[in-house]
Amino acid sequence: xxxDENMTQxxxxxxxxxxxxxxxxxxTRTEISVIIQKMNEYLEKSANNHLNETTFMSLVQYVKREFxxxxxxxxxxxxxxxxxxxxxxxxxDEF
Numbered sequence: 001x002x003x004d005e006n007m008t009q010x011x012x013x014x015x016x017x018x019x020x021x022x023x024x025x026x027x028t029r030t031e032i033s034v035i036i037q038k039m040n041e042y043l044e045k046s047a048n049n050h051l052n053e054t055t056f057m058s059l060v061q062y063v064k065r066e067f068x069x070x071x072x073x074x075x076x077x078x079x080x081x082x083x084x085x086x087x088x089x090x091x092x093d094e095f
Contacts, residue, residue, distance in 0.1 A: 016029065023078055042054055
């Protein structure tokens with residue numbers, strides 16, 4: 001598994017430890033890593049104040065789109081659980 005410079009193995013494990021039990025059984029470390037990477041990407045893009053896909057999508061939609069593009073199933077609830085475990089609960093519930 002390749003982790004970018006902003007995310008360490010410890011970030012993934014710390015997020016995993018905070019997940020509700022049912023998501024610990026459903027999500028792999030790689031899936032958690034992808035969600036965290038896409039969260040960071042979304043935050044960077046939205047901070048630029050340029051017109052881009054973050055203008056039209058919530059964080060959850062942006063992350064879910066990545067899984068949809070790859071043809072992998074990922075529920076919005078699982079994505080939200082990782083976001084909450086990563087202490088970003090203040091994101092809106094837009095879908």
